[in-house]
Amino acid sequence: MPPSSLSTLLSLQPLDVHKLANRFAAHLQLLAAALPKASAAASLPSPILLRLRALHAHILASGFKPRAHILNRLVDLYAKAGDLPSARLLFDAAAPADAAAATSLVNAYAATGRLPLARRLFDCIPLPSRDTVFYNSMISGYARAGDGPLALAIFRDMLRDDFRPDDYTFTGVLSAAATIIVLELDHCGQLHCAVVKSGTEQVISVSNALIALYFKCDSPEIAVIAREVFDRMVKRDELTWTTMVVGYVRKRDINEARQVFDKMEGRFDVVWNAMISGYVHCGLFSEALEMFRRMNSIGISLDEFTYTSVLSACANAGLFIHGKAVHAHIIRSGPDFNPESALPIENVLVTLYSKCGKTNVAKRIFDDIKRKDPVSWNAILTGYVNCGRIDDALAIFQIMPHKNELAWMVMISGFVHNGLAEEGLKLFSRMRAEGTKPYDYTYASTIAACGELGTLEHGRQLHAQLIQFGYESSNSAGNALLTMYAKCGALEEARLMFLVMPNVDSVSWNAMIAALGHHGHGREAIELFDCMIGEGIFPDRISFLTVLSACNHAGLVDEGFRYFESMKHDYGIIPGEDHYARLIDLLGRAGRIGEGRDVIKSMPFEPGPSIWEAVLSGCRMHGDMDLGIYAAEQLFKMIPQHDGTYVLLSNIYAAVGWWEDVARVRKLMKDRGVKKEPGCSWIEVANKVHVFLVNDARHPEVQEVYKFLEILGVKMRKLGYVPDTKFVLHDVDPGKKEYALSTHSEKLAVGYGLMKLPSGATVRVLKNLRICGDCHAAIMFMSKAADREIIVRDVKRFHHFNNGECSCGNYW
DNA sequence: ATAGGGTTAG
Incomplete structure (x- = not known):
């Protein structure tokens, strides 16, 4: 007997108690059905709440004493409709406490993030009134809040209290376990055993959660185990397939993910989004965009997740025009995102615009974000750091409301990589004093600072600390240590780093080659370079820069020439201006600046500042006045503020004793506002500038x-x-x-x-x-x-x- | 009455 409407109910006279009770129950049922599935209380339509209140008022007015199940229903509806105070009042008025009503309340508290409140209620309910579902709701509440340990504690209590876990329990427990950061394979295995013993393994949601759990584990063999669970499943749903795709994406096994993706039917937006973000994380940006095009053409709906991933792909791939087009598309087609789901898009837009050099646009977007989260702050902070606007970055850092590990790291490495190593070290101490945990990369930056400053002892201390944090196998930290030891003159320790590092990458090889070069072991450096090639490591453009420098230090001109040619012919690397500059530097130091001239003529582009600097420095060494002065003029034209030019030029003049010209250059610096303190290149003694060079034997x-x-x-x-x-x-x-x-x-x-x-x-x-x-x-x-x-x-x-x-x- | 998947900052 479905009730037609609320008005017919309200028109009923309270004559027949049973009839009335049935009608109430049926109406409550109807209201429950009208509720959206997700218990997102905040966005609930208030009409339902209004109708509920009207109904409740009518029940009270009718003088009818509702029985427990009606009351529970009311508690549940009030909880779901977001009126928790009413729900609680009703609940407290009823005695004895009812498990179903308590469950509703616990769920409602948990859904609105009030876990402590939920827990207090949970603890108040005596054992006889509890049931499995009641425990389940507390477990899933903790699981959704990301508190794995507390969820597992409830699970243990439940077993202790002799309640039988069911499929819902395990789904909750497994997803709770997946939030634990350091997840041991053993731990997963134990839970898996419990699932098998309980006979719930074939429940799809349980297996799905189990697969997701295995994929979140750090152990390398997990993909195989997850796959076995998947293969054993009798029935799978679209979430099963999605979980597999997402799992492989997590493990950065994009090919496996793609295979699963290609096999599944009825792909909906989530899988596509997962694939796109997977491609982005693997650096395969064009594949990511291809996915985007395909899902667009098939007519899969694009949501905020899609846009976020795609924009991230554009930002990371340097496809700024494409990114701006997507941005324009979002504005044009104007999907109405609520502020919460628009936030990630706005965040990635900040990154997009700062990466393409439009930091001010990025700042405007950032300013327009209403509820900024740590990601927003870090995005603009990184934007400023990357374009070298350290003062602006610092201003942001100082007013940031919540500085997380990443913020500290970005600011520290920003200082260090912009020539403010000491500031970086100071900030690192402040960070430690505040009890913030460093990343391995934070250590890498800080250690680099010690390398810049030459503070070896401090570097060693950081090395020790880093081991305590368990970062000894981190590549970025290892490479930083290697470089630091080398820069501090501790070549043997650098060598040791290279030997003990578990994963040596091309950066490590380059760093070790550079270290040997800097310490005068040019021969050994180029031997190591050959060794690297022998190991099948493909040298990149940095490798060649390094080996050219090593040749430079050791005066191995012909070898340098050979590597330069080999880079072009054997490895197809087009030499950049930096490579040419090193080659010219090499020739210049060996007194073969004339050949350097020929190299410049053979270049497929106009020489830039770094080329002229190399020429100038070569001329300083060997006193080719005409070419040196010409090079200096070019440099003045290109970068008039570059202090090094003035120093080098005055060195040339000084080498031949043209003190008036040296003074002229100094005056020029003063006039042009070039900020350079008179350093050891020259010193005024009795108003006369003296600069001598070792090569200049005339003095x-x-x-x-x-x-x-x-x-x-x-x-x-x-x-x-x-x-x-x-x-x-x-x-x-x-x-x-x-x-x-x-x-x-x-x-x-x-x-x-x-x-x-x-x-x-x-x-x-x-x-x-x-x-x-x-x-x-x-x-x-x-x-x-x-x-x-x-x-x-x-x-x-x-x-x-x-x-x-x-x-x-x-x-x- | 209770459950499972995707996004952004380096």
């Missing part, structure tokens, strides 16, 4: 240093060190007998301390600096009489030494 002071270096070389070789490069004498003040030398290796510096200059002036190592392997850092040697400020040049900045104090506070 008697230089001759003396030459002799010194010769003797030093012999001594060093006896000690087992190999002086690898030409020494550049930065500064000689004949009056005061002060000498500043730049060299490559920390160990060489130790050797220097043992020496006396031929003239009798003593040389003292004020500080055994750990210098950077890029060989730009300088070690200062000076006579005991020296008392004025000394400036040591570092890779990225200058350090001022005065009265034994260094401006950065790190070295002394």
Whole structure:
């Protein structure tokens, strides 16, 4: 007897109690059916709640005493309709407590994220009133909230209290277990056993959850086990297939995912979205876009997940025009996303626009996001960091409401990779002080900072910490350590890293080759390069840059030439401007700048700044004035603010004693506002600039240093060190007998301390600096009489030494 | 009365 409408019910006179009870029950049933399936209380249509209240009022007015099942129904409906206070009032009024009503309330609390409230209610219900479903609701509540351990605790309580778990229990328990971060294969196996024993394995939802669980496990053999579960299933639904696709995508096995995808029928939007995001994660952006086109042409509905993945594909593949087209399409077709589901799209748009260099557009989109989440903040932070706008990045970082691990990492690596290594280290300490856990990549950045600063001891401490965190097999951390040790002059430790790293990738090979090159083992470096090729590792453009540098350090000009040719012919890598620049640098250092000229002529493009810089530096070494000045002019045209040009040019002038021209260059710098502190390339003594080069034998002071270096070389070789490069004498003040030398290796510096200059002036190592392997850092040697400020040049900045104090506070 | 899948920041 279906009731026709609420009005007929309300018109009934309260004569027949049974009839009335039936009508009430039927109406409640009708309301329940009208509720949407998902218990998303917030978005429920209020008409249902209004009708419910009207009905309830009528029940009360009729003076009819409803029995327990009607009351429970009401509790359930109020809970589902989002009126939890009413539900709770009714529930509390009824005695004894009813398991079904309690279940409804627990579910409603859990659905609105109020897990503690749900739990308190759960604990209040005495054992005799409980049933399996009651436990199930608490388990699934925790599972949905992502709290695996608490869900499993309830499961254990349930077994202890002698309740039999059913298929719903296991579905909940398995999905709860899947939220546990460090998931052991054993753990999955135990749960699997329990499922088999309970005889619920053939329930589709249980098997689905089991497959998803196995795929979330870190163990390598899981794909096979998940597949076995899948194969044993008698019946599968579309979720089974989807779970398989999603699982393989998780494991980055995109081919297997695709095979499952191709086999399944009735593919709906979720699978397509999973495939697209899978392709994006594997870097196969064109396949991702192809999927997008296909699903579009078949008429699968595009939702916010689709758009998010596709936009991410465009952003990562550099397909900015395509990305903007998709953005335009979203605006045009104007699907009405609620703010919550629009958020990921807006987030990825921030990334898209900052990646294509439109950081200001990205910022505007970011500003327009109403409820920003950590992803939004990190997206704009990363955008600023990547375009080098560190000040803006820092401003964002400081006002961010919730700084998670990633935010710290991005800000730290932003500092380090923009020449602010010390700031990076400081921020790292702050992060640790606040108890935030670093990623392995955070360590990589911080360790790189130590490499830049040459603070070996600090680097070693970080190495120890990193092992405590269990990151010793991380590739990014390992590569960073290798590079850091090499830059700090600890070549043996770098070698050790290379040997013990479980996975050596091309970055590791390149880093090790570079390390050997920097330490003067050019031959060994190119042997290692050949070894890498022998191991079947395909050298990339960075590998060739590295090996060219190694040849450069060791003066292996012909070998360098050979690698350059081999890169083009054997590996089909088109040399970039950077490769040409290294080649020219190599020729220049060997005094073959004329050949460098020919190389420039053979280039398929116009020479850019890096080429002219290499030419200029080659000319400085060997005093080709005309070409050097021409190169400097080109550089001035291209990048007038580039301080290095001025230094190099003035070095050329100084090499031939044209002090007026040196002064002219300095004045030019001042006029053009070039910010460069007068460093060790020149020092004013009695208003006169003196810059000498070791190669320039015309000056008697230089001759003396030459002799010194010769003797030093012999001594060093006896000690087992190999002086690898030409020494550049930065500064000689004949009056005061002060000498500043730049060299490559920390160990060489130790050797220097043992020496006396031929003239009798003593040389003292004020500080055994750990210098950077890029060989730009300088070690200062000076006579005991020296008392004025000394400036040591570092890779990225200058350090001022005065009265034994260094401006950065790190070295002394 | 209770359950299972997909998206974004490096």
